[in-house]
Amino acid sequence: MKKSIHFSLIIVLLAALVLTACDSQLAPSQPISHATEEQEAVTNDFTLVKACIGMQGDDSNSLLRQQGFSEEETKMYYRKYNKTENGITKEVHISAPTYAAMMVKNDDFTVLKSVFNQWIQDMRHSTTYSHLVRASYSLGVGWGKGKLTFNTPEELLAALDTVTPIDDYVEASFYGNDCYANKYELVLALYMKGVFMDINNLRAGQPSDDFTESDLKESDLKKDILISKVDYFTFQYKGFYALNVSGKTNDGELIPIISEYKAPCDFGFIKLYYSNTGNLLVDGTIVWNGCGQLAFPEPFRAGLPVKEAIPFPGTEHFARLGEDGQYAETVNEREMKHIWQSVSYQKEFQHYFGNSTKKAAVYLYAPSVGLFDPYEAYYLVFVEQ
Numbered sequence: 001m002k003k004s005i006h007f008s009l010i011i012v013l014l015a016a017l018v019l020t021a022c023d024s025q026l027a028p029s030q031p032i033s034h035a036t037e038e039q040e041a042v043t044n045d046f047t048l049v050k051a052c053i054g055m056q057g058d059d060s061n062s063l064l065r066q067q068g069f070s071e072e073e074t075k076m077y078y079r080k081y082n083k084t085e086n087g088i089t090k091e092v093h094i095s096a097p098t099y100a101a102m103m104v105k106n107d108d109f110t111v112l113k114s115v116f117n118q119w120i121q122d123m124r125h126s127t128t129y130s131h132l133v134r135a136s137y138s139l140g141v142g143w144g145k146g147k148l149t150f151n152t153p154e155e156l157l158a159a160l161d162t163v164t165p166i167d168d169y170v171e172a173s174f175y176g177n178d179c180y181a182n183k184y185e186l187v188l189a190l191y192m193k194g195v196f197m198d199i200n201n202l203r204a205g206q207p208s209d210d211f212t213e214s215d216l217k218e219s220d221l222k223k224d225i226l227i228s229k230v231d232y233f234t235f236q237y238k239g240f241y242a243l244n245v246s247g248k249t250n251d252g253e254l255i256p257i258i259s260e261y262k263a264p265c266d267f268g269f270i271k272l273y274y275s276n277t278g279n280l281l282v283d284g285t286i287v288w289n290g291c292g293q294l295a296f297p298e299p300f301r302a303g304l305p306v307k308e309a310i311p312f313p314g315t316e317h318f319a320r321l322g323e324d325g326q327y328a329e330t331v332n333e334r335e336m337k338h339i340w341q342s343v344s345y346q347k348e349f350q351h352y353f354g355n356s357t358k359k360a361a362v363y364l365y366a367p368s369v370g371l372f373d374p375y376e377a378y379y380l381v382f383v384e385q
Helices: 002-024 045-051 057-066 109-124 153-160 218-222 333-343 347-354
Strands: 070-074 079-085 088-095 099-105 132-141 147-150 170-178 183-189 194-200 225-231 237-243 257-262 267-274 280-288 294-296 318-321 360-365 378-384
Touching: 045 057, 045 099, 045 109, 045 194, 057 070, 057 079, 057 088, 099 109, 109 153, 109 170, 109 183, 109 194, 132 153, 147 153, 153 170, 218 237, 218 347, 225 280, 225 333, 225 347, 237 347, 280 360, 318 333, 333 378, 347 378
Parallel strands: 318 360
Antiparallel strands: 070 079, 079 088, 088 099, 099 194, 132 147, 132 170, 170 183, 183 194, 225 237, 225 378, 257 267, 267 280, 280 294, 360 378
16 A cells, blocks of 8 residues: 555656646747848948958959959058059958058049949949948047038938038048948048048958857746847847846836946956845956956846837936946937847746836947947847736
């Protein structure tokens, strides 16, 4: 009789373990697909320089020769090419696979303006333009007179077309980056008598850190705090971390975050807590002209991407957090919408935000300051349910 009871208990315990295991998995692990950048056909100067990013030296060398460029010089860190057509000499510098640049030097402002106009138009009509996540356009005329900023390349070119330089200072520029971590600079600088196109991607040729499979479990949705990670440069989702806190309070409209911050001269740190220093949320070092690292939380997990996002609730419900741990006024709503676009396609974020009565908090962790490194920074998004 005792053996029978003992055996029955074992059966019950095994059944409970099986049920628990089934309940812990929200959905079967499934592959995560990421849009990859497709190589655009080389039809102009912009697409030629862009095509060299990610190429090894021999491949970019072959491409440039096909386009009529001659190799002029090989240095330790780059190769130099040139080509003259219609009286204009174009010089290309390649440092494979991360950097490619083209420049035109000329004393004639009309020629420089024409080249800059063409390069901006080439960029505007390439696939790059639809993938930009940051873009700024500016024009300065006259030393010390400041710069005008514009919202579109068309506005910048229209303003530049009216410029007749009365001194040596004219600078027209476009700076931006896309969701694939390509960084773009197009600059007309009259004081340097040149037009310059720089494209670089420090992640080109490096192994991807993207997740390949979803891993969200039911137990992940039952914690107190969700921390989502979003890449600063590309706004790509980089995972989640969920944890419980002690002394959780449902009072108020703000997550009770407190901060311990030391400015980096030369080494500093940021620590964020929930309500008291016994509830650590973030612990990361910050280095001046170097690079710190996040000690907690680590590691982040993939979560579960879904096909439909939830609408942006406005910055009254999704706001920036300063180093002092206080909610700050949002000055760049477009940036916040990009972050939202990333997290709101995740099942875990939708669940926590949908069950929250408090404003979500977005903190920009920049482990490298002084010479700010956009490739190392990322946003941490906090939601309390």
